[in-house]
Structures are given as C-alpha cells and as structure tokens.
Amino acid sequence: MALFYVTLLTLWFLLCIGVQSQYQNKDRCIYQGDDNTYTFYQGGDVVLGGLFPLHFSPVSSVSSFRTKPKPTKYKFFTPRTLRWMQTMIFAVREINQRQDLLPNLSLGYHIRDSGDDIPVSVKRSLLLVNGQPERDSGQSCEDTQKQPSPVIVGEASSGISMAVLRSLSSFKIPLVSYFASCSCLSNKREFPAFMRTMPSDLFQIKALVKLVHYFQWTWVGLIGVDTDYARFAIQLFLKESERFNICPAYVNLYPVALTQDAAEELVNILKSSSATVIISFSVDSYLHGILKECRRQNVTHLQWIASEAWVTSKALWEDFGDLLKGTLGFAIRRADIPHFGSYLRRVSVSVAQTSHFLSEFWEETFRCRLNGSLKTHVHGEAAQNWPPCNGSESLDDVYTPYSDVSQLRVSYNVYKAVYLIAHALHDMSTCVPGKGPFQNGTCGSLYQILPWQLLHYMKQTHFTTLGEEVRFDDSGDPVASYDLMNWQRGSDGFLQLVRVGFYDASLEEDKDLIIDEPVIMWHRGEKEPESLCSQSCLPGSRKARQKGKPVCCFDCIPCAEGEISNETDSNDCLTCSKETWPNQAQDQCIPKTLEFLSFQDAMGISLTVIAIVGAFLTVTVLGIFLYNKGTPIVRVNNSELSVFILLSLTLCFLCALVFIGEPTSWSCMLRHTAFSITFSLCISCILGKTLVVLAAFTATRPGNNIMKWLGPIQQRIIIFCCTLVQVVICTVWLVASPPFPYRNTKYQQSKIILDCSVGSDLAFWCVLGYISLLACVCFFLAFLARKLPGNFNEAKYITFSMLIFCAVWLAFVPAYVSSPGKFTTAVEIFAILASSFGLLLCLFAPKCYIILLKPEKNTKEHLMGKVTK
Structure with a gap:
C-alpha cells in the first residue's frame, strides 16, 4: 500500500513539472526539425507550398539517439527536379505580374526538397502547412518567419503522395500533384483532398x-x-x-x-x-x-x-x-512555356550563391566547389578535390537537363498546378457575398483561407493556359x-x-x-520485334491451349473436316453450311461440287452411246422384220407381237437417257414411270407371245380348241391389261408421293449429289415387284414349253431371255442399295440396258441370223422339222 502512495505522489510531481514547463514556454515556438532548413521561399498574401524530390537515394545511417541525429544525406541530385522547382517559381512570378488574374493579391511560395522519402516528405509537408519560425529565435507560434501554406503543389511519387495525404487529409489541406499517376489516388473516399494535373x-x-x-x-x-x-x-x-x-x-x-x-x-x-x-x-x-x-x-x-x-x-x-x-x-x-528557357539560364555564379539548391546544382554541373555547399550530399573523395569555381562557368556551354526546355512535360504540369490554384483563388476573390457556394451564400475568405473552402473552388475550376483547356473530372483528374x-x-x-x-x-x-x-525506329533496325509465346495460328487452324500455361501459349490444330477458320489465331473453327464446303486451305467455305450423272462425264457418255446403240439395233431388227414380214420365220413368230416387243424394247433403251442429266421434278417423275411402263409393256408382250407359243403347240392335240381363246384380240387384251396394272400403280405413285429431285449431302460431305428420291419406297418396290412378277410368270410358262418339238423352239429363247432378265434385276437390288452418288443412277441404267440387250439378243438374234445369213432355213418345213437330211 505504501508503494502505491509513493508511485501516485511521483506521478503527481511529474505532472506538476510538465504543467509548469508548459506555462513557462507558452509564448515560445520551438522548431523540432533538423538542421536542413534549405528552401526556396518568398512571402506573399497566399504562400503556396511545394514538395519536389530534388535528392534521392538517402545514405542509410543508424542513430543511437544519445546525440542529436545528423541531417539526412543523399547520393544523387536531380537537375531535372530543380527545373520543376523553378517552374513553380516562374509561374508564381508570372501570375503576380498579371493584371487580369489576382490583381489585388500577391502569391508567394515555400518550396522544399522531399528527398523522395516518405518520412522526410511527411515531415516537410507538415512544415509547409504549419509555417516555420527561424531556428532558436524564440518567436511565438503566432508570429512565424515563414507563412503556413493552405495548399501544396506535390508530390512526384504516388506512394509519397499517399503518405502525405494521409497526414493532411484530416485537415482537408489540398495536395495538387504534378506527377503522381497512380489510379488509386482517384479514390475520393480515401483521398478527398487530392487533385492532380497528371493523368491517371x-x-x-x-x-x-x-x-x-x-x-x-x-x-x-x-x-x-x-x-x-x-x-x-x-x-x-x-x-x-x-x-x-x-x-x-x-x-x-x-x-x-x-x-x-x-x-x-x-x-x-x-x-x-x-x-x-x-x-x-x-x-x-x-x-x-x-x-x-x-x-x-x-x-x-x-x-x-x-x-x-x-x-x-x-x-x-x-x-x-x-x-x-x-x-x-x-x-x-x-x-512551350514562353520565356522560361531564358529564365532558367539566368543562373550564374552570383545567383547560385544565394541558394543552397542552386549552389549544389552549380557544383554538380561544373564539378567545382562553391561556398562549401557539399555538406548534405555524397560525392565521394573525388568531390573534395574539385577546384573552386572561378566564375567563368556558363550554362550556355554545357548540356544539363535543368536548362533543357525541349520536352517540358512534367514542368508543364507544375505550371498548370500553380495556375489551377491561382484561378481558384481568383474565383474566390470575385465571389459575391450572398451568392457564394457555402452556407447562407457565403464566400470563402482570402484573409484567413480555409483549405477546405479553397479545395471546393479548385474542384470547380476550369481555365485555359497556353492554348489548352484544362478541366477536371469528379475525381480531380x-x-x-x-x-x-x-x-x-x-x-x-x-x-x-x-x-x-x-x-x-x-x-x-x-x-x-x-x-x-x-x-518508328526499332531497337534492331527496321524489323519490328515479335514477342509471342506461340506463333500465330494461320487461317485454317485453331488454337488449343497448352495445359498449365497462359492463354497466349497454345498449339495450332487444323480444323476438322467440314470446318474453317478465316481469321488468324481463331479460338474455334466454324462449320460450313450444308450447301458449302471448305476449300483446300480451310479458310473459307465454297459452294459444294454438284455431282450427278451428266452427258458430259465419261460414264454418262458411255451409257448414252450404249442406249442409243441398243435403240438403233432394235429399230434395225424391227426394219428387218418388217422387210421380211412375209417369210415363214417372221410369220411363225407372230409378227404383230414381235413388232410390239421391238417397239417396247426401243422405248426401254431410250428411257435410259431420261436417267442422265441434272434431275428435275419432271425428269424424276418421267424416268421411273417411263421405265416401269415400258418394261411392263415389253414383258407383257413377251408373256402374250409365250402364251401363244404354248397354246400353238398344245392345240395340235385332238379336241383342244385353246387357240380360239388366244386370237389377236385376246392377245391385245392380255397385253393391255398387264400394262394397265403397272399404269395404275404408277398413277397412284405420282399422286400420293411422286419422285422428286434430292440434294444428298450426307453420303459425301464435300459434294452435293443430285439424285431423284423415289418419294415412296413402297411404290418403287411395287413397280419393280410387278415387273418381276410378270417376268417370273413368263419364265415359268416358257420353261414348261422348252421341250416342244421343232427346229426353232421359241420357248427356249424366251426362257433364256427371262433367265437373263431376272438375273440382271436380282443383281440390281444389292448393287442399287450399296452404290454411292451418281453410281446409283448408273446401276439402274445398266440394269435397264443389260436386261434390254438380253431380251433383244435372246429373242431376235437367232431369227436375224436365219433371215440374214441362213435364208435356206427360212422355210416352213425347216421350222417344223420336216426337212430330210
């Protein structure tokens, strides 16, 4: 308990000493900064603060805090930044000389080196906004030697600007940067007092x-x-x-x-x-x-x-x-800032001696010693051996970034920043009481400037300088x-x-x-550089990402069949439409090749020639028969039926031509109906002939009167009725579901096969089935009459012709189903021609042989087998 009272008394004693010290020093303002008080300063009604990174790369040192820490020293000095400082001074002086801008108000400046270092920048920004007494002068805090600045032009670095803003934003003191470009500074919630003349x-x-x-x-x-x-x-x-x-x-x-x-x-x-x-x-x-x-x-x-x-x-x-x-x-x-170049070159030895910044610049530029200013930066041992400056040095004799005004970019931003503040102050000075932007229409005071009021005017300001209209968005950019x-x-x-x-x-x-x-002049001459993870994929291919690598790293995969890519580095291939197909390069879709059995290709020409030859031979045989119609061999073979058969065979040969050429609606309907009706007519005639042959030899038996039922009229009725059935089937087919042109894109994707769809598969196979039925009946009847007596057995030839006919059409079915494209049509034509030639040769070749080459056998006796050897 005693220890508690002792501790309490000790704290009370220390508190009393602190209060007494506070009262003793209440009228004094003690500067807590370091010895580095070098600045550019000029007083005025309003003093603008400035922060510029004149030095950079501080020399690291560790303070023991047993003695007063030494001023920070730097490795490098930047003449370019000195030009920025001089730009601010030049702009302030230019504005002070103008009568149209702030005529009753003078501007001053207080410019400090930020050292491109956050602690130094924060400390010196506080010195700018608080003012600074002369060191150890003992002045009161209200009577400082350097006026406080309500606004600061700075800083160059985004990171340092952020640090300074976090110190000053609580007081809404504006910071106008000329080089800080980080987009993060546009966040008005975090940095409400920030503006800049540098784009984000x-x-x-x-x-x-x-x-x-x-x-x-x-x-x-x-x-x-x-x-x-x-x-x-x-x-x-x-x-x-x-x-x-x-x-x-x-x-x-x-x-x-x-x-x-x-x-x-x-x-x-x-x-x-x-x-x-x-x-x-x-x-x-x-x-x-x-x-x-x-x-x-x-x-x-x-x-x-x-x-x-x-x-x-x-x-x-x-x-x-x-x-x-x-x-x-x-x-x-x-x-180009008028007269600025000549202003910079006014610096001479005498001018340089008036400012520590200029002295250091002079020494750096001419490598000579001036007034012993080499105290706050590091040059090494060689700097200590520099000769004294002799006064003859001139900026006109050397190149230095300080006096180079060919690329005034950051300097121009500094110039605009000063003019931004000046125009804001001008708007504030011309404000009419009662119409001001603040509460109750009040205006901002120029005699005791509140930073937040100045910030408001700055955000509303737009002006024109050096021909450029300067405006700012809501973020102050x-x-x-x-x-x-x-x-x-x-x-x-x-x-x-x-x-x-x-x-x-x-x-x-x-x-x-x-x-x-x-x-543009490239690093390696005229050749533009390439910088790719993977070479570009040409049209006709697509990109395929490499596993585990960025999207720019890929392999080039050719487009699949039926797809194209018409752009470089395409991510996907495009599928061609049903009517088009990729070209060889697979970079565009071109119309598909139309394929059909035409009169121009070799197969079409061959089949056309065969059909015409067959028709010609049939007509020739018909001519022979008509010419020799009175001979026994023609008469015994029923010349009327023979003529019908030859005429129908001619049509059968000619109907093959309808299958050749580009399919149309009419050709599709005609080819199938013409084929089915002509073949039905032909087989019906052969069937009638078979019945007549069978009846003729059967009638020789006593008491058999069958021939009276197979006279010419009955034969015509049989042929008509058998053909009529096929006509009825075809009519129903054409009415219900007729054949039509068909563009087949499924079988061969690179081509469009023009063909005739049968429309109704049932009708198509009914047509073929009916022809097959007639042929089978004919074959069966002829087979029964194959052993009838006579040197010229017509039944045998009919049997052989029907055998060939049936064989051809039996082989046609699998060939037709499995043949692709135009070969389907070719198979059908081949079956028509083959069966027609089979009928022509089997039925009429032996007769023509006797008529033309063996006329001695063209007698009734020989035909009846009564000729004695």
Whole structure:
C-alpha cells in the first residue's frame, strides 16, 4: 500500500513539472526539425507550398539517439527536379505580374526538397502547412518567419503522395500533384483532398495495352520498382490486357534499395524468357541499376516500353543509349512555356550563391566547389578535390537537363498546378457575398483561407493556359492525352525523342490511338520485334491451349473436316453450311461440287452411246422384220407381237437417257414411270407371245380348241391389261408421293449429289415387284414349253431371255442399295440396258441370223422339222 502512495505522489510531481514547463514556454515556438532548413521561399498574401524530390537515394545511417541525429544525406541530385522547382517559381512570378488574374493579391511560395522519402516528405509537408519560425529565435507560434501554406503543389511519387495525404487529409489541406499517376489516388473516399494535373494511370495503362495489341505482342514482361505506383500500374495492366488476350511472361517488382543479388535475379529472368518486349513501371533513377546489370550480362535484345515516369529521361540515354534505342512509351502532354528557357539560364555564379539548391546544382554541373555547399550530399573523395569555381562557368556551354526546355512535360504540369490554384483563388476573390457556394451564400475568405473552402473552388475550376483547356473530372483528374514517343539516335549521337503517335482518351474507343508506324525506329533496325509465346495460328487452324500455361501459349490444330477458320489465331473453327464446303486451305467455305450423272462425264457418255446403240439395233431388227414380214420365220413368230416387243424394247433403251442429266421434278417423275411402263409393256408382250407359243403347240392335240381363246384380240387384251396394272400403280405413285429431285449431302460431305428420291419406297418396290412378277410368270410358262418339238423352239429363247432378265434385276437390288452418288443412277441404267440387250439378243438374234445369213432355213418345213437330211 505504501508503494502505491509513493508511485501516485511521483506521478503527481511529474505532472506538476510538465504543467509548469508548459506555462513557462507558452509564448515560445520551438522548431523540432533538423538542421536542413534549405528552401526556396518568398512571402506573399497566399504562400503556396511545394514538395519536389530534388535528392534521392538517402545514405542509410543508424542513430543511437544519445546525440542529436545528423541531417539526412543523399547520393544523387536531380537537375531535372530543380527545373520543376523553378517552374513553380516562374509561374508564381508570372501570375503576380498579371493584371487580369489576382490583381489585388500577391502569391508567394515555400518550396522544399522531399528527398523522395516518405518520412522526410511527411515531415516537410507538415512544415509547409504549419509555417516555420527561424531556428532558436524564440518567436511565438503566432508570429512565424515563414507563412503556413493552405495548399501544396506535390508530390512526384504516388506512394509519397499517399503518405502525405494521409497526414493532411484530416485537415482537408489540398495536395495538387504534378506527377503522381497512380489510379488509386482517384479514390475520393480515401483521398478527398487530392487533385492532380497528371493523368491517371488508368488511361496510361489503356494506352499501353492498346499499343501492345496494335503490334500483336501477346507475350510481354512486366517489371517495376516495388512502390504503390508500379504495383497498381501492373495490376491495372494485367486486368486490362485480358480483353486483348495479352499475357505476362513474368511480373517482377524489384526493391527500391536495389541490391546486386536482386538485380542479377531480375536480369536472369529477362535473359531466360522468350518475351522480347518488356514494360517497365519505374523512374529513371531506379532503372539505372537494372540497365547496368543488363549490360554486364549482355542482355541487349529487349524492346523496352517505357512508362510516362521515365519515357522522356535523357539521363538514361547518356549511359545506356545502346540498350534503349528504339524505346517506345507514352509521355504526358508537352508545351512551350514562353520565356522560361531564358529564365532558367539566368543562373550564374552570383545567383547560385544565394541558394543552397542552386549552389549544389552549380557544383554538380561544373564539378567545382562553391561556398562549401557539399555538406548534405555524397560525392565521394573525388568531390573534395574539385577546384573552386572561378566564375567563368556558363550554362550556355554545357548540356544539363535543368536548362533543357525541349520536352517540358512534367514542368508543364507544375505550371498548370500553380495556375489551377491561382484561378481558384481568383474565383474566390470575385465571389459575391450572398451568392457564394457555402452556407447562407457565403464566400470563402482570402484573409484567413480555409483549405477546405479553397479545395471546393479548385474542384470547380476550369481555365485555359497556353492554348489548352484544362478541366477536371469528379475525381480531380484531368482529361488524359499522351504523345507516343520513340527513342532515336540523332546524327550527332544524342537522343532524339520523336513523336510517332498519340493517345486521346476523349476520342472514340477505336480512334483514340493513332500510330505513325513508318516513323518508328526499332531497337534492331527496321524489323519490328515479335514477342509471342506461340506463333500465330494461320487461317485454317485453331488454337488449343497448352495445359498449365497462359492463354497466349497454345498449339495450332487444323480444323476438322467440314470446318474453317478465316481469321488468324481463331479460338474455334466454324462449320460450313450444308450447301458449302471448305476449300483446300480451310479458310473459307465454297459452294459444294454438284455431282450427278451428266452427258458430259465419261460414264454418262458411255451409257448414252450404249442406249442409243441398243435403240438403233432394235429399230434395225424391227426394219428387218418388217422387210421380211412375209417369210415363214417372221410369220411363225407372230409378227404383230414381235413388232410390239421391238417397239417396247426401243422405248426401254431410250428411257435410259431420261436417267442422265441434272434431275428435275419432271425428269424424276418421267424416268421411273417411263421405265416401269415400258418394261411392263415389253414383258407383257413377251408373256402374250409365250402364251401363244404354248397354246400353238398344245392345240395340235385332238379336241383342244385353246387357240380360239388366244386370237389377236385376246392377245391385245392380255397385253393391255398387264400394262394397265403397272399404269395404275404408277398413277397412284405420282399422286400420293411422286419422285422428286434430292440434294444428298450426307453420303459425301464435300459434294452435293443430285439424285431423284423415289418419294415412296413402297411404290418403287411395287413397280419393280410387278415387273418381276410378270417376268417370273413368263419364265415359268416358257420353261414348261422348252421341250416342244421343232427346229426353232421359241420357248427356249424366251426362257433364256427371262433367265437373263431376272438375273440382271436380282443383281440390281444389292448393287442399287450399296452404290454411292451418281453410281446409283448408273446401276439402274445398266440394269435397264443389260436386261434390254438380253431380251433383244435372246429373242431376235437367232431369227436375224436365219433371215440374214441362213435364208435356206427360212422355210416352213425347216421350222417344223420336216426337212430330210
């Protein structure tokens, strides 16, 4: 319990001492910063703050906190950033000289070096917004030497801007960046007080993806320094590239403090990858170590694509021009600021001595010592041996990025940022009380500026400067417009940044990127580089993804039969319609070949000739019979039936011609009905002849009067009735389901087979069945009469003819069913011709032989077998 009271009394004692100290120092403002108080400062009614990364790569040191920590030292000084600082000063002075903009208000500036380091940037941003007393002056906090800034122009880095914003956003103090492009900064919920004159990375990424897609690079490497800028940019690129089937060969984020091991690891990846196009999201200072290692390992084949952070950095060209020749990248919009070049060149020895920043620049440029300013940066032992500056040095005699005004891009963004604030202040100064944007129509006060009120005016501001209309969207981002730059070696060996195209986000989707391709100079001369995981699949093939690999890695598979692809790198093949078929290259569908038995092809010609020959022979036989109609052999064979048979056989030969040629509705109906009726007529006549022959020899028996039932009239009735049955079947067939032209695409997919569909299979087989029935009856009756007496046994010839006829049509059935395409029709024609020739030869060849060659046998006695040998 005693220990508790002792502890309580001790705490009370310490509290009293703290309160007493607080009251003793209530009128003093003690500066808690380091000794580095170097700034560009000029007072005014409103002092604009500025943060610029003049130095980078701080020298690491560990403080013991037993003594006061020493000021941070840096390895590198950036003349380019000094130009940015001078741009802000130039813009402020230019505005102060104008009478149309802020005529009754003077602007000042308070510019500090952020050191490209988050702790340093946050600390110095707080110094800007709080003001700063003279060190150890003992002034009151209300009476500071440097005025507080209600707005800051800065920072260059996206990551540092985010850190500064997280410190200042609670107070709604605006931060206007001139180079921070991370799309994450457009999040107004997280960064409500942020604006910028630099386009968001979202648009740069869209431009880069379209650039890569334009040159058909589908396999690219992505690298960047491990910062918020690179992480968000690569994330956006990966998302946007999916729309165009662009794949990352690798993604590598190297540390800010690049070690030799990290550099070697990254370059080994670059060297082993098949990707020849590499996109780098970095700033020139962080890329230096990577390029140095690339040179050491002789990695010189890469086509570099630069982000806007380093695309106009001529400093890299001086050391790595051989590696970076042909580099492409999008640069922010440039402008020529009048009189700015001459303003920069006003720096002389006397001017440089008035500012630590300018002194350091002078020493860096001319490698001489001036006022001993080499205290806050590291140059090594060689710097201590630099000679004193003699005063004759001139910026006109040397090249330095500081005075190079040929590519004023970031500088132009700084210029626009200052003018943005000035126009916002001007709108605030011209506000009419009662019509203001705030509660009860009040206006913002210029005498005690509230940052959140200034931010409101800034968001509503749009103006025109150097011919450009500057507007901002709801996220505080300007309209994106980029120049496509190409790194080319000039005749003098120096870098030439050549504009070879542009990207304008305000244009239509398919017109926002314009590239003047002939002007581009590539890394390897005139040949455009290729960067593919797999070679493109030509038309006629499709892509098949390789298992376990990105979509850009694939094999090319020829399209299947009946399919085409008419585009390069097609994912799928298209099936041709039923009426078309792929050409040999399988890149387009062409009309299918029409196949039918025509009068032009060899088979059609052959069958036509055979049919005509058969018809001619039949007509010849008919002529012979008519000429010799009075001879016994003609008379004994019933000349009338013989004439009917020969006429029907002629029609049978000629009906074969109807089967040849392109099928039409009429030809399809005619060919089947003509064939069936003519053959029915022919077999009916032969059947009548058979009955007559059988009856004639049977009538010789006593008491047999059968011949009176088979006279000429009865024969005609038999022929008519037998033929009429077939006519009825054909009529029903044509009415119910007639034959029709048919385009067969199933049997042979590359051709369209023109054929006649029978319409009704039942009717077709009924027709053939009826003809077969007549032939079988005829064959049976002739077979019964085969042994009748006589030297000329007609029944035998009828038997042989029917035997041949039936054999032909029995063989026809399987051949017809199994024959493809036009051969089906050919088989049917062959059966017609073969059976017709069989009938003609068997029935009439022996008779013609006797009539023409053996006239001595053409007697009644010889025919009756009564001739004595």
